[in-house]
Amino acid sequence: MDLLLPGLGLLVWTLVAFLLVFFILKKYAWGIIIKSLSDRETGIAESLSSAQKVKAEMAQLKSENEALMVKAREERTVMLKEAKETKDRIVNEAKDQAKTEAAKIIADSQAAIHAQKMAALTDVKNQIGNMVIEVAEKVIRKQLENKADQEKYIQQMAGELHQFGN
Numbered sequence: 001m002d003l004l005l006p007g008l009g010l011l012v013w014t015l016v017a018f019l020l021v022f023f024i025l026k027k028y029a030w031g032i033i034i035k036s037l038s039d040r041e042t043g044i045a046e047s048l049s050s051a052q053k054v055k056a057e058m059a060q061l062k063s064e065n066e067a068l069m070v071k072a073r074e075e076r077t078v079m080l081k082e083a084k085e086t087k088d089r090i091v092n093e094a095k096d097q098a099k100t101e102a103a104k105i106i107a108d109s110q111a112a113i114h115a116q117k118m119a120a121l122t123d124v125k126n127q128i129g130n131m132v133i134e135v136a137e138k139v140i141r142k143q144l145e146n147k148a149d150q151e152k153y154i155q156q157m158a159g160e161l162h163q164f165g166n
Contacts, residue, residue: 006014
């Protein structure tokens, strides 16, 4: 049992050593330790406050980014709409221009065909006229081969002219 219970002298010297260390720590170290803990507590509080501010700023930036994304999507939609309208307008203008060009080409072709047709008809008429004259000349030569027939024919023509004159 002696091992379990300390001696009175050991107890007194342990208490004296404890009190001596306690008073030395209180006089020299306790203020510094308390000040360090207080400074640390202040630093932690400031860090938490700063973290809250950063968190609030991040939330604000996130909402601003979302607003910018919405605005960018709207602008993209408007730009796509304008591009589509421009494309449609250009395509329609090209179609109208092609129709106009085709109509002009058709009109020019029809005019050229008509002109060629008229030239061909004129040429055919001239050839027919020449052929008629040649045939008439041959017929008249045939009929007027002898001198007596010629004089008779001339008298007949003169008589006809005389009758028209009266």
